């Protein structure tokens with residue numbers, strides 16, 4: 440059986456500080472624009488010949504990112520007590536996406552990738 444991936448993109452502008460000497464100058468409050476890709480995986484296609492409707496995937500990602508847009512993540516309850524690294528942010532996004540998928544999604548996994556700058560990106564894989 441063919442294995443398919445559908446990817447949709449979005450981005451968020453956030454502020455945060457990483458308050459530990461481990462992070463050097465990033466202990467100070469700073470801004471970041473994260474380019475986000477969400478990929479959805481399926482073994483075979485559904486009855487409409489798609490992994491997931493592109494519009495539905497785009498809206499799902501946008502809705503998941505909405506609470507993060509233009510926010511100081513230091514003040515966000517959902518991430519309280521965590522270092523809001525790119526890895527922690529994408530884990531939060533991936534878990535939220537997984538929780539918001541329709542019950543009959545038929546997907547096998549999803550992956551969220553974030554590019555923090557042109558030379559650094561991180562991704563997380565969630566088996567569904």
Ligand SMILES: Nc1nc2c(c(=O)[nH]1)N=C([C@H](O)[C@H](O)COP(=O)(O)OP(=O)(O)OP(=O)(O)O)CN2
Pocket residue numbers: 457462463464465471523524525526555
């Ligand atoms: N694995 C990760 N490492 C770091 C993250 C991250 O999200 N994941 N984030 C940061 C900072 O938020 C910022 O993006 C970069 O800060 P900077 O001090 O420039 O970090 P560098 O490691 O690139 O440079 P050094 O100054 O040499 O530490 C930091 N790390």
